Amino acid sequence: MADTAATTHDADHGSDAMPKRDFLKLVATAGAAVGVGAIAWPLIDSMNPTRDVLAVSSTEADLAPIPAGQAVTVVWQGKPVFLRHRTEQEIKEAEDVNLNQLPDPQSDQARVKSGHDQWLVVIGICTHLGCIPLGNKPTDPRGEYGGWFCPCHGSQYDTSGRIRKGPAPANLEIPPYAFTTETKIKIG
Amino acid sequence: MAGLYKSEFKNPVINWLDSRLPIFTMMQREYGAFPTPRNFNYFWSFGGLAMVALMVMILTGVFLAMHYVPAADRAFDSVEHIMRDVNYGWLIRYVHMNGGSMFFIVVYIHMFRGLYYGSYKSPRELLWMIGVAILLLMMATAFMGYVLPWGQMSYWGATVITNLFSAIPFVGKAIVTWLWGGFSVDNATLNRFYSLHYLLPFVIVGVVFLHVVALHITGSNNPLGIEPTGPQDTIPFHPYYTIKDMVAMVVFLTLWAALVFFAPNLLGNPDNYIPANPLSTPAHIVPEWYLLPFYAILRSIPNKLFGVIAMFGSILLLFVLPWLDTSPVRSANFRPLYRIFFIPFVIACVVLGIVGANPPQGSWLLIGRIATAWYFLHFLVILPLIGKFERPLPLPESILQPVLRQGGGSGGLPAGATAAPREVS
Numbered sequence A: 001m002a003d004t005a006a007t008t009h010d011a012d013h014g015s016d017a018m019p020k021r022d023f024l025k026l027v028a029t030a031g032a033a034v035g036v037g038a039i040a041w042p043l044i045d046s047m048n049p050t051r052d053v054l055a056v057s058s059t060e061a062d063l064a065p066i067p068a069g070q071a072v073t074v075v076w077q078g079k080p081v082f083l084r085h086r087t088e089q090e091i092k093e094a095e096d097v098n099l100n101q102l103p104d105p106q107s108d109q110a111r112v113k114s115g116h117d118q119w120l121v122v123i124g125i126c127t128h129l130g131c132i133p134l135g136n137k138p139t140d141p142r143g144e145y146g147g148w149f150c151p152c153h154g155s156q157y158d159t160s161g162r163i164r165k166g167p168a169p170a171n172l173e174i175p176p177y178a179f180t181t182e183t184k185i186k187i188g
Numbered sequence B: 001m002a003g004l005y006k007s008e009f010k011n012p013v014i015n016w017l018d019s020r021l022p023i024f025t026m027m028q029r030e031y032g033a034f035p036t037p038r039n040f041n042y043f044w045s046f047g048g049l050a051m052v053a054l055m056v057m058i059l060t061g062v063f064l065a066m067h068y069v070p071a072a073d074r075a076f077d078s079v080e081h082i083m084r085d086v087n088y089g090w091l092i093r094y095v096h097m098n099g100g101s102m103f104f105i106v107v108y109i110h111m112f113r114g115l116y117y118g119s120y121k122s123p124r125e126l127l128w129m130i131g132v133a134i135l136l137l138m139m140a141t142a143f144m145g146y147v148l149p150w151g152q153m154s155y156w157g158a159t160v161i162t163n164l165f166s167a168i169p170f171v172g173k174a175i176v177t178w179l180w181g182g183f184s185v186d187n188a189t190l191n192r193f194y195s196l197h198y199l200l201p202f203v204i205v206g207v208v209f210l211h212v213v214a215l216h217i218t219g220s221n222n223p224l225g226i227e228p229t230g231p232q233d234t235i236p237f238h239p240y241y242t243i244k245d246m247v248a249m250v251v252f253l254t255l256w257a258a259l260v261f262f263a264p265n266l267l268g269n270p271d272n273y274i275p276a277n278p279l280s281t282p283a284h285i286v287p288e289w290y291l292l293p294f295y296a297i298l299r300s301i302p303n304k305l306f307g308v309i310a311m312f313g314s315i316l317l318l319f320v321l322p323w324l325d326t327s328p329v330r331s332a333n334f335r336p337l338y339r340i341f342f343i344p345f346v347i348a349c350v351v352l353g354i355v356g357a358n359p360p361q362g363s364w365l366l367i368g369r370i371a372t373a374w375y376f377l378h379f380l381v382i383l384p385l386i387g388k389f390e391r392p393l394p395l396p397e398s399i400l401q402p403v404l405r406q407g408g409g410s411g412g413l414p415a416g417a418t419a420a421p422r423e424v425s
Helices: A002-007 A019-045 A051-055 A088-096 B012-020 B023-032 B042-065 B075-084 B089-117 B125-147 B152-167 B172-180 B187-218 B237-262 B289-300 B304-319 B336-356 B362-389
Strands: A059-062 A071-076 A079-085 A119-123 A146-149 A156-158 A163-165 A177-181 A184-187 B035-037 B234-236
Touching (some): A059 A071, A059 A079, A119 A184, B023 B237, B042 B089, B042 B237, B075 B089, B089 B125, B089 B289, B089 B336, B125 B187, B125 B289, B152 B187, B152 B304, B234 B237, B289 B304, B304 B362
Antiparallel strands (some): A059 A184, A079 A119, A146 A156, B035 B234
């Protein structure tokens, strides 16, 4: 038997001469690969958001205590959300803007709920590199457009939370929200 | 170029790497072609299984550590969070929990193999001692790991075992306060146990590395207990023992999976699903099963200090085993007297385990004391004496010789008995 094995050895490593062994190696390797995947997936998936994090995905906010011209910050999914009670003038400024002038064109109506124009709800994270823009506190600078001013790199947002000037590429994001009563909203 | 290793690999990438850091050459030499006795039975697979167990424990442990909170007021809840909220958290936790048991099962069998076949004898004394060091590290790691869920058994087991150190004369109480980081087992204790529980497994990896290096210097023992006399007595580790170890691993993982998926709390204590209460002691404080024999030894001695000495002594005794056993013959296969006494020794170990699970009263106490006495008698009296009085059976000429056909000397080699497999590079 040792003799026949020697004569079937070719110069190219003899791999063609042992199809059964090659098949077994292939099946074993494939099995091992499936095994590694079966072990890796639960470990990787365990790093995804846990069920308790996924469950706490909405925040309720009461708008009644916020007087016109002022704003409040609430937390939703770990992020700051600005709730601004806009004055008539601020609403008019937002609606009068020519959309061609906007780096990220979007009408004011698209960013508020109809019938609730005075309430602007935006995620308070600058779309440039993630700082929290200033403008909610009465003492904060609001930039040239009366909205928000990001101190990190100078992005400026208007009274609709749209980017007007500076390095930020997009308007402040509007989170999903709905009015549960005239003065209460549920975000997320 | 000076300093480059002369690698023999043909693949250019591997050659480049290997000539700068010859891991490939090393792996090929130590785990590929390494001449290994041809007569291993499956008891020789348990070292490899222990390695697999260690790697899985570290892997699952690291992922558990991403979600566990090591604070006394949040630890228990964080474990339940893992079980209920973390994706596959229940699986990772149960694998880790039962893995502790599987690791000890495998290591105990690995040690009993060593005891039976004389693997601790010259020239493998240091190999054996490094192994005992690994056992001690494992016991410390497992003990601290069990405290982390902060259940009733976690807390009270920690209290009992740390209190043992107060038996040390003069400095005992101060040592215990230092260990606790306070005046009882509390948050400070939990935090440091967490840190050490994360650290020690990597220390174990280092000591296991030394263990394998020491093994590769002396070469493995084998069921006949005689050294290989030439290439006809050995076969290359790959593919023969890689595939054999893979078979053992499949059986091992199947048993582990059976526990995890069908009886995950079989080996555990239900009291540990009750959050720790410093004001309420459980009726029976017991450690996990793999520490029970030592617990039994501890409780069989009526004196606190001597109980502690006996418990640690039972493990430290193992360090000097190579010098206690006076027989020049390694394998129990050829030691009729030793074989006879091996049986009551194993029984004593098992009995100690059972005794450890029961309250130290009445018949249990008596049985525990007898088993403790026999354990020490075996090492300190029986082993030294057997070596002197035993008449060993005649040893075979070589490892290969017993499997040759009758009437054949070296000319009767079976066709497949050459050292190298048929596949040639």
